[in-house]
Amino acid sequence: MKHCLLRAIEDKRQEMMEHGLKYGLSDDNTVRLSQELDQLLNKLDNINKA
Template structure:
């Protein structure tokens, strides 16, 4: 798993929380960051699921 992807997840989450607190949870920027975080989480899940499946094939 890429440390870069994990770092992007952390940074985006922090930005989303900060935006939500400062501008509101229905603010366009907050929603955009939330959608970006969703995409990154989906990518992370895809990679971790495939990594697990690759280990299963080793048996």
């Protein structure tokens, strides 16, 4: 599971970076992608603390 989560984090990070470069960091979709990345990172943090 952790491996899948790490992959999802990298994919989301790449998606967010590409979108941010194209549309700007304050674009609504860039912010949404950032929030989704934060959720994934929080899940990873919870797994690492367990």
